[in-house]
Amino acid sequence: MNFIEARKLVHEYIRRDEEGNVESIQTALDHVDIDVKPGEFVAVLGHNGSGKSTFAKHLNVLLVPTEGTLWVDGKDVTEEENLWDIRKNAGMVFQNPDNQIIASVVEEDVGFGPENIGIPTEEILKRVDKSLKSVGMLEYREHSPNKLSGGQKQRVAIAGVMAMEPKCIVLDEPTAMLDPNGRKEVLDAVERLNQEKGVTIILITHYMEEVVRADRVYVMDQGKVVMEGTPREVFSQVDTLKKYRLDVPQITLLAHELRQAGMAVPKGILTRQELVEALCQ
Amino acid sequence: MLRDITIGQYYPADSVIHKLDPRTKLFATLLFVISLFTFRNPVGLGLAAVFMASFIWLSKVPFGYMVKGLRAIVVILIITALFNLFLTPGEPLVKFWIFSISQEGFISAGKMAMRLIFLIIGTSVVTLTTTPNALTDGLEKALRPLNAIKIPVHEIAMMMSIALRFIPILVEETDKIMKAQIARGADFESGNLIKKAKNMVPLLVPLFISAFRRANDLALAMEARCYHGGSGRTKMKPLRYQKRDGIAYMIVIVYFGVMIAVGIWL
Numbered sequence: 001m002n003f004i005e006a007r008k009l010v011h012e013y014i015r016r017d018e019e020g021n022v023e024s025i026q027t028a029l030d031h032v033d034i035d036v037k038p039g040e041f042v043a044v045l046g047h048n049g050s051g052k053s054t055f056a057k058h059l060n061v062l063l064v065p066t067e068g069t070l071w072v073d074g075k076d077v078t079e080e081e082n083l084w085d086i087r088k089n090a091g092m093v094f095q096n097p098d099n100q101i102i103a104s105v106v107e108e109d110v111g112f113g114p115e116n117i118g119i120p121t122e123e124i125l126k127r128v129d130k131s132l133k134s135v136g137m138l139e140y141r142e143h144s145p146n147k148l149s150g151g152q153k154q155r156v157a158i159a160g161v162m163a164m165e166p167k168c169i170v171l172d173e174p175t176a177m178l179d180p181n182g183r184k185e186v187l188d189a190v191e192r193l194n195q196e197k198g199v200t201i202i203l204i205t206h207y208m209e210e211v212v213r214a215d216r217v218y219v220m221d222q223g224k225v226v227m228e229g230t231p232r233e234v235f236s237q238v239d240t241l242k243k244y245r246l247d248v249p250q251i252t253l254l255a256h257e258l259r260q261a262g263m264a265v266p267k268g269i270l271t272r273q274e275l276v277e278a279l280c281q
Numbered sequence: 282m283l284r285d286i287t288i289g290q291y292y293p294a295d296s297v298i299h300k301l302d303p304r305t306k307l308f309a310t311l312l313f314v315i316s317l318f319t320f321r322n323p324v325g326l327g328l329a330a331v332f333m334a335s336f337i338w339l340s341k342v343p344f345g346y347m348v349k350g351l352r353a354i355v356v357i358l359i360i361t362a363l364f365n366l367f368l369t370p371g372e373p374l375v376k377f378w379i380f381s382i383s384q385e386g387f388i389s390a391g392k393m394a395m396r397l398i399f400l401i402i403g404t405s406v407v408t409l410t411t412t413p414n415a416l417t418d419g420l421e422k423a424l425r426p427l428n429a430i431k432i433p434v435h436e437i438a439m440m441m442s443i444a445l446r447f448i449p450i451l452v453e454e455t456d457k458i459m460k461a462q463i464a465r466g467a468d469f470e471s472g473n474l475i476k477k478a479k480n481m482v483p484l485l486v487p488l489f490i491s492a493f494r495r496a497n498d499l500a501l502a503m504e505a506r507c508y509h510g511g512s513g514r515t516k517m518k519p520l521r522y523q524k525r526d527g528i529a530y531m532i533v534i535v536y537f538g539v540m541i542a543v544g545i546w547l
Contacts, residue, residue: 060505084507092505099495100502104291104413104446111517113506124517142293146449160506 003073003168003200004036004059004090010067011054028054030223031068038167041194041201043211043231046220047245055220056172056204060092073167088117091161093171097153097178106148106156107132107141113164124163131162134197135189151182155189162193168200169193175207187213208235208249212270219244236268251275290346292409297525298340299410303419305526306407309533313403316537317396319544326395328543332536333403342409350405351398358397365390413445415518422520435511443499451492458487 011029014022028051036042046052057063058070061077073089075082091113094100103109107128114124132138135155145153154174161169171190175183191213193199203214211217217234219227221244227234234241238248238256248256255269255278269275293299298306313332320326337344351358369390371383408416421438428434459469462483469480 057501062501062505084509087505087507092502094498094502094505096495096498098450099498102443102446102499102503104442108412108414108517112503112508115514115517116507116509118513118515120515121517121519124515128517144291164506 001038001074002035002071003038003040004034004202005071006032006034006055006058006068007070008033008068009055009058009065009070011051011058011063012066027223029058029065032220032223032225034218034225036168036200036202038200039194039198041191041203041213041215042218043203043205043214043216044218044220045205045208045211045234045246047206049222050220050244051223052204052206052220053172054223056092056170056202059090059168059170059202061086062092084117088164089166090168090170091164091166093154093157093161093169093174095173095176097150097157100157101145101153101160104144104146105141106137106143106145109145109156110141110160110163113160117164127163127165128159131159132156134162134193135159149182150178151185154178154182154186158186158189158193162199166199168202170202170204172204173206174203175205175210183207183210206246208247208252212249219246231270232268235270290409291412292342292346294341294410296339296341296410298336298406300523300525301410301529302520302522302526303411303415304423304520305522305529306411307416307419307423309529310404310407312533312537314400316540317399317403319540321544322547324547325540325543326392328536328540329399333399333406337402337406340406340410342406346409347402347405350401354397354401358394361397362390362394365393414442417442417445418516418518418520433511435514439511447492447495450495451488454491455484455488458484458491 009029009032010027013026013028015024015026017023030051032051032055034042034044034055044052044055054063058065058077059072061072061083064078070077072086075086077086101109102112110128110131111124114127119127128141129138132141135158137152137155137159140148140152140156145156148156158169158171158174169190174190175186178186187210190201190203194201201214203210205211211234212231214231217227217229217231218225219234219241226244227237227240235248235252238253241248247253249270251272251274252269255265255275259265259267265275265278269278313329317329320329337347366382366386367380369383369386371385373381374384374387375382411419417438420441421434424432424434424438463469467480467483469477469484472480
């Protein structure tokens with residue numbers, strides 16, 4: 001069974017004037033179908049305003065669909081009584097690391113989620129230990145988050161979600177405000193969680209390089225899913241991607257240019273290693 | 282000046298004072314503050330000084346840290362001292378034009394200044410040795426009886442701890458906006474008070490907008506982590522009184538008693 005199942009999902013932002021009359025309707029999600037299996041690492045790619053963040057907020061019931069259905073872990077998001085269950089099982093990490101850390105000490109922040117869902121004290125301490133370790137931040141547990149780097153803060157935020165022991169983590173552009181080092185740190189941590197703990201990962205991003213690590217990719221544009229497949233399948237269509245104002249990774253682009261220039265390079269090269277091997281044959 | 286605010290600046294160290302229950306520290310602070318206003322003579326002042334010096338020493342926080350907190354109140358301190366100095370009636374010591382300084386004024390100015398200094402240093406020991414979260418936890422638990430009269434104690438405590446968390450972030454942001462506006466020719470230095478206040482507008486408007494945006498983001502993040510108010514919440518570090526808290530309570534109460542006695546009989 002799919003962990004996430006979206007069928008003809010529609011979300012409209014309705015802007016009203018002072019009297020409550022509808023001023024304009026903006027369709028952020030337009031009949032979106034997305035499936036994610038348990039344990040999968042899925043990336044949702046899209047340019048600004050493609051609806052990818054709106055979709056992410058649905059997975060945590062921060063927004064409710066206008067039309068269509070969405071099941072998270074087999075539960076319908078429109079049913080009120082499923083709310084806390086879904087939020088517990090689909091944790092969410094946001095873009096700005098500063099605005100999602102609640103406490104002034106790292107370990108207290110990680111403990112915030114478990115406190116909210118009523119986990120006993122002993123168990124909270126164990127979970128805080130475990131989840132800080134899983135993102136490699138254990139030695140910072142007594143530190144103030146203000147003194148950490150962006151990548152470290154974001155890892156603390158991930159640990160905070162992990163401490164609730166969710167089956168799935170939704171990351172909404174977690175690296176948009178980080179430098180290249182921080183980006184790598186965060187993605188490595190996410191990948192490890194996926195591979196070692198089997199946590200389902202949904203990564204919302206507009207950085208193509210990050211998508212290479214995913215099992216499957218959805219490309220969104222203007223509220224619609226326009227492409228779907230493995231990173232290799234998606235990146236082999238360089239021209240289509242350009243149409244959606246998305247840049248392919250440098251290496252893929254280079255391979256594409258070489259192919260167009262008449263060299264025998266296969267489609268969908270993703271890493272430098274692959275290109276080297278293809279060229280040295 | 283913004284950087285001088287020591288409120289919410291925790292100084293990590295391993296000391297008895299750090300380990301005390303926040304409720305104990307809050308209670309002790311309350312009694313200490315009251316005691317500062319009971320003495321009328323140097324004996325009381327000396328006692329308060331000795332008491333304060335001993336808990337500063339126990340806290341292992343460098344004295345310089347606490348003095349930093351004083352910088353923020355220098356203006357208030359000077360104004361209070363001046364008012365006391367010039368406006369207390371009595372035998373004039375020095376006289377020039379319409380001003381006169383009396384001996385009583387001199388003494389009361391000194392007393393007032395000492396009180397304020399002790400007040401700030403004494404209370405900053407609490408904030409320096411207690412994490413803001415422990416502090417709000419302590420407040421929440423100590424004020425829990427107020428729940429009965431429908432005061433949302435948990436929510437207030439949560440707001441306080443979030444406010445404390447965001448002070449350094451907003452200070453940093455103020456600094457950034459200030460620099461950005463100065464780079465575009467804004468002037469925060471010159472002019473009289475009214476002009477200066479007017480010049481703050483291009484600083485305050487972006488700061489407020491950003492604060493609202495942060496609040497919105499934070500609310501979303503809290504909801505995403507299943508926050509739904511105080512009911513059904515457990516604590517990672519529940520507050521439990523230890524033996525040392527009992528001892529501390531006793532010491533503080535004895536100190537308070539002595540101070541009252543000194544205030545009455547000496």
